[in-house]
Amino acid sequence: MLKLRSGRTLYYGKGDVLTYRTYAKPLSVTAIPESAYIGDSNVIFSHNITFAVSSEQLLTSFTEGDNSLVVATDSMKNFILRHTADYEGSTTEGLLSFISTKFMDRYPHIDAVELSADRIPFQTLEVASPSGVGLEQSPLVYRRSHNDHASASMKLNRKDGAPVVDTHECSITDLQLIKVSGSSFYGFVRDEYTTLPESFDRPLFIFLDIYWKYDQFGDAADADQGRYVPAEQIRDITHNVFHEMKSPSIQFLIYQVGLRILTRFPQLLEIRFESNNRTWETIVDNTEADPAGVYTEPRPPFGFQGFTMTQEDLITDGE
Numbered sequence: 483m484l485k486l487r488s489g490r491t492l493y494y495g496k497g498d499v500l501t502y503r504t505y506a507k508p509l510s511v512t513a514i515p516e517s518a519y520i521g522d523s524n525v526i527f528s529h530n531i532t533f534a535v536s537s538e539q540l541l542t543s544f545t546e547g548d549n550s551l552v553v554a555t556d557s558m559k560n561f562i563l564r565h566t567a568d569y570e571g572s573t574t575e576g577l578l579s580f581i582s583t584k585f586m587d588r589y590p591h592i593d594a595v596e597l598s599a600d601r602i603p604f605q606t607l608e609v610a611s612p613s614g615v616g617l618e619q620s621p622l623v624y625r626r627s628h629n630d631h632a633s634a635s636m637k638l639n640r641k642d643g644a645p646v647v648d649t650h651e652c653s654i655t656d657l658q659l660i661k662v663s664g665s666s667f668y669g670f671v672r673d674e675y676t677t678l679p680e681s682f683d684r685p686l687f688i689f690l691d692i693y694w695k696y697d698q699f700g701d702a703a704d705a706d707q708g709r710y711v712p713a714e715q716i717r718d719i720t721h722n723v724f725h726e727m728k729s730p731s732i733q734f735l736i737y738q739v740g741l742r743i744l745t746r747f748p749q750l751l752e753i754r755f756e757s758n759n760r761t762w763e764t765i766v767d768n769t770e771a772d773p774a775g776v777y778t779e780p781r782p783p784f785g786f787q788g789f790t791m792t793q794e795d796l797i798t799d800g801e
């Protein structure tokens with residue numbers, strides 16, 4: 483949240499600025515064992531952007547109705563759209579820092595900007611090859627995806643007058659993963675409040691949001707440094723670890739995912755998880771002889787977990 487020196491919250495801005503940029507610079511990233519993802523053509527580089535500004539000098543716009551320093555939020559929207567066209571890089575983080583730095587350069591009375599973007603994912607589609615043999619990716623037609631998506635957020639302020647990225651966070655949200663067998667939950671506190679039976683093989687459905695921060699923001703903004711961490715590889719590590727392990731709880735599962743992510747990406751300072759337990763409710767249980775089961779959606783209320791990890795966790799875990 484953007485605040486003045488006095489501690490008073492003050493900001494205004496525009497949300498849901500939809501920017502469908504075509505033919506941005508292609509992204510290429512280093513391969514990791516858990517993922518086939520090595521980049522994006524960025525033929526469609528589209529985002530839903532939220533942009534807010536703050537300044538000591540905007541106080542009178544609230545207290546006296548003085549609009550003399552108010553950049554209309556409609557103009558902000560135009561600024562974002564026009565400069566999305568000028569962006570020469572290939573990452574969401576780079577786009578946000580480019581637009582916000584330009585804005586602070588253009589309007590020197592703005593002290594701080596807070597902005598975020600959800601990437602709007604479009605997936606490639608296969609079409610019959612003109613040669614008549616096999617399929618190939620269409621370079622023209624894409625499918626809008628409503629699955630998990632990447633996001634980034636950051637706050638800029640001024641240092642010696644120049645805009646600098648003060649804090650940032652990248653994420654993948656709305657991951658929804660089911661493992662049909664190989665998860666348990668037992669050994670928890672049993673007392674007069676306990677009704678949950680122990681489970682030795684539950685169909686574990688989790689909703690997961692994962693957030694990360696770089697040690698050096700430049701690695702996120704400029705993929706040419708070769709240390710960009712794509713949300714797609716974070717996603718693929720997550721389902722690999724889920725696949726590999728017999729989890730005794732969601733708590734331990736996300737810790738193991740975090741260890742793997744921090745191992746793969748030493749350029750990350752911190753990783754944070756927010757998970758939600760949506761374990762399917764069992765209607766017809768499976769047996770050793772017959773693996774078929776029938777399950778239904780769990781009823782609220784839902785359990786959740788939150789956990790933050792840093793590179794220190796790799797040292798203490800002895801990996």
Ligand SMILES: O=c1[nH]c(=O)c2[nH]c(=O)[nH]c2[nH]1
Binds near residue numbers: 678731733759
């Ligand atoms: O993985 C889990 N962790 C819990 O803390 C918990 N609590 C609960 O009721 N089910 C589960 N599952």
